[in-house]
Amino acid sequence: KQEVTQIPAALSVPEGENLVLNCSFTDSAIYNLQWFRQDPGKGLTSLLLIQSSQREQTSGRLNASLDKSSGRSTLYIAASQPGDSATYLCAVKGSGYSTLTFGKGTMLLVSP
Amino acid sequence: SAVISQKPSRDICQRGTSLTIQCQVDSQVTMMFWYRQQPGQSLTLIATANQGSEATYESGFVIDKFPISRPNLTFSTLTVSNMSPEDSSIYLCSVAPSENTEAFFGQGTRLTVV
Numbered sequence: 001k002q003e004v005t006q007i008p009a010a011l012s013v014p015e016g017e018n019l020v021l022n023c024s025f026t027d028s029a030i031y032n033l034q035w036f037r038q039d040p041g042k043g044l045t046s047l048l049l050i051q052s053s054q055r056e057q058t059s060g061r062l063n064a065s066l067d068k069s070s071g072r073s074t075l076y077i078a079a080s081q082p083g084d085s086a087t088y089l090c091a092v093k094g095s096g097y098s099t100l101t102f103g104k105g106t107m108l109l110v111s112p
Numbered sequence: 113s114a115v116i117s118q119k120p121s122r123d124i125c126q127r128g129t130s131l132t133i134q135c136q137v138d139s140q141v142t143m144m145f146w147y148r149q150q151p152g153q154s155l156t157l158i159a160t161a162n163q164g165s166e167a168t169y170e171s172g173f174v175i176d177k178f179p180i181s182r183p184n185l186t187f188s189t190l191t192v193s194n195m196s197p198e199d200s201s202i203y204l205c206s207v208a209p210s211e212n213t214e215a216f217f218g219q220g221t222r223l224t225v226v
Binding site: 031032034036041042043044045046049051089091093099100102103104105 | 118122145153154155157160202204206211212213214215216217218219220222
């Protein structure tokens with residue numbers, strides 16, 4: 001059974017810092033990995049999708065990497081802003097039309 | 113991409129009652145997924161809903177408690193029946209237009225049972 005772990009559980013940084021969120025998964029036979037953002041009490045916003053054959057994806061200040069063989073992904077946020085404050089969730093998808101397995105998330109607080 | 117409209121966004125309900133959550137997608141999709149997110153926890157899949165067939169429920173979730181309808185390729189409902197305070201959670205619907213595309217989520221329904 002796939003298990004996804006996210007470290008740290010919470011992170012507080014001052015505005016402007018670069019930061020890294022970590023995600024690890026136990027079964028490397030994944031189809032893709034997706035990073036989401038969730039604001040309190042709200043739904044999920046997709047940030048980046050990395051296919052199993054890819055090593056990284058970039059969108060603006062966000063960069064996600066994937067090392068499938070070691071079961072790891074990182075989300076790098078450059079020049080953090082208070083608006084980046086949210087919970088960041090990592091989810092992996094197995095082969096076929098299987099569903100996503102989520103980590104518990106990293107709660108990020110960026111202070112002005 | 114897919115845009116999902118989920119209603120209601122939040123509700124406070126009395127124990128013993130039922131609430132139906134609606135999910136409308138702006139494009140036709142084969143599968144729709146319903147998740148529950150309990151306070152402080154991550155998302156747990158409740159069931160997968162295919163159009164024209166019975167929903168497939170995950171371990172720990174039963175149809176009598178969480179009946180699902182999927183009348184067409186753009187719409188689904190999840191009912192939380194005979195609610196208790198333990199059902200207080202955020203409920204989310206999700207779609208993935210194809211196998212290798214990203215998953216999209218609705219805005220979530222924040223349910224509080226008193």
